[in-house]
Amino acid sequence: MLCIFCKSKDVVRNGKRRRNVKTKQSYLCLNCERQFVEVDGFERMRHKPEIIARAVHQHEDGMSLSKVQNHLWQHDKVKVTRWTISQWTKKYSIFLKSNSSGIKARN
Ligand SMILES: [Zn+2]
Numbered sequence: 001m002l003c004i005f006c007k008s009k010d011v012v013r014n015g016k017r018r019r020n021v022k023t024k025q026s027y028l029c030l031n032c033e034r035q036f037v038e039v040d041g042f043e044r045m046r047h048k049p050e051i052i053a054r055a056v057h058q059h060e061d062g063m064s065l066s067k068v069q070n071h072l073w074q075h076d077k078v079k080v081t082r083w084t085i086s087q088w089t090k091k092y093s094i095f096l097k098s099n100s101s102g103i104k105a106r107n
Contacts, residue, residue, distance in 0.1 A: 003029035004036050051076055052088050059089050 001011050008031035015026055025038045051072065058068045065082040072078040072085075 001027060001038075003027075003031060003034070005029065005034050006032045008032065047078060047080070051078055052092060055085055056089050056092050059085060060093060 002009060003011050006029065008029055010030040011027050012030060013025060014028040014035060026035060027038070028035050055068050055072060058071065059065065063071075065085050068085050069080065069082050072080060
């Protein structure tokens with residue numbers, strides 16, 4: 001777990017904070033002393049955020065899942081299934097569109 005603000009590893013668990021239905025782990029960064037909750041976002045993805053973001057955009061621009069998949073393989077040597085790409089699209093399309101204020105978790 002890295003601090004979402006300064007990327008420091010000096011992060012400690014800081015109790016749980018109730019948010020909607022889900023309970024999220026809250027963290028405190030000892031470096032910048034800011035608090036944040038666990039982000040269901042790019043931090044936990046196996047692939048680079050820019051690769052995911054581009055794949056989502058390409059698919060939303062009308063590129064088929066298999067074309068996006070092929071593009072990922074040709075350009076980035078990233079091998080994912082079409083199912084993975086469609087999951088990214090579902091999970092991140094809203095997130096990417098409204099990502100004006102930095103990192104924000106959306107479910
Ligand atoms: Zn920090």
